Amino acid sequence: MFSALSHPSLRHCRRLFLRNYEVMINIGVHDFEKLGEQRLLINVDLYIPLAESTPRMDQLDEVVDYDFIRTTVASRMARGHVQLQETLCDDLVAAMLAHPRVRAVRVSTMKPDVYPDCEGVGVEVFQIKDEA
Template identity: 30%
Template sequence: MPTRRIIFNRLALDARIGILEHERRATQPLHIDAEIDVDIQRQVDDHDIHTVLDYRQIREAIVEECTQAHVNLIETLTEQVADRLMRDFSEIRAVRIRISKPMAFSDCAAVGVETFITRSPS
């Protein structure tokens, strides 16, 4: 089945993440990059948003998953976001999520973790 890729580039938000004491007391900025492969199940109708997966809904799910509760490890958060997208959107075939902490170190732009998962063929 053909696929279409939806891309989020550096979605910026503040989240409660980290295992260190100062990270537990305050939010910190995160950058999220995502590539979402979607099965093309029907022809696109330029006048009907329902003929495509509305990326506003994907963004909303990513933001909600990243901001709903404190998470200790960035590895955990990337897996939670990927799992949520696969669970909530049946037309998604594969998800690559990269979450970065731009304030983690002063000597690099960011440090992050990437997770890639695919749906098992039916």
């Protein structure tokens, strides 16, 4: 089975990540889900070429700042209700890939409180930026 992470364009990349970022969001298609917020865990991996993320002067502007990830997530959350986790993941992936240094991104979301007999339900998307 071919792993996306072995794709040639991801060689020589640095991976930045945000793990289990907990947000309260109005998400869901059911009427009861539209009445209030629920807990959502968000994970993001950004793949950035080493040539564009290896600091020479130990300065923040030489790398992709972690704040970019959190600000991008917060910006999407501020847009209001979303029905599907798939939509949210796709929106976040598109926003992350818009950064000129980001080559690929993986975003996952998980609702941890939906079912009492499992850790959670969620969606994951992985996309490599088109090389043009």
